[in-house]
Amino acid sequence: MQRPRLFANRLALFVVLGLLAGQLGCSGGPGDPAATSQSGDLAALRQQVAAQATRIAALETRAALPQPTVAQPKPATGAVTATAKPIQPTPTVLPPVAGLVTDGTTKGVASAKVTITEYVDYL
């Protein structure tokens, strides 16, 4: 993006210089009121030329510097685009309760008021 801008600046500089040359060629001699006015214009134009030259030099310096780049994330070779997965909570296993009465496949005292019979499958 810097190159077209530099070209435009250079073009502007040449135009200003051309106008300046024209002004100089058409200026009258000393004492001429018109010449006095043109002298003031000339000073202003010279300031503009100097400002443009400074600006061009600054732009050329910037253009010469390494341009910052924005890193674009690239998928690794062969990587499959991952889809967002819901996070599964890790199952929590509480520690066994110590001191329980057991007898074979029965747990708890025989006098318990409630009996839970479970049917399980281990797969």
Next chain:
Amino acid sequence: MSTARLIDQAYVKTGQVRIVSKNLPVHGEQAEKAAEAALCAADQGKFWDYHDKLLENLYVGNRAASAPESLKKLAADLGLNAATFTSCLDGGKYTQRVNDEAAEAHKLGVTGTPAFFINGTKLVGAQPFEAFKTAIENALRGGE
């Protein structure tokens, strides 16, 4: 498994509830062998340890723990006598008992596991502790 532990803590340890474990293998021969293995562990006084380990593994998604080659390893890990356990399991000591319990479950209308009867009231599926608490409290108050 956490639900079972909460029940143990709140009701079994306090003498209010007794749990009887039975088998309903619904996943074929491998499940039947796992059920028999747990009963073989009972011969050596380690049924609940074995039962809990199998269910813990199932709970965390490790179904391989119930594979035939893993059943004997689990017995060894729990300190069971290997020769006795192997003889029990390979000899099919509890094959008939497992089949009988499965038939009993079918008669009661149970088709899936886990299933529970709390003083006769059926509760199906891996229910949260609150569901058991409600049913147990109801049974303790004299309901079924």
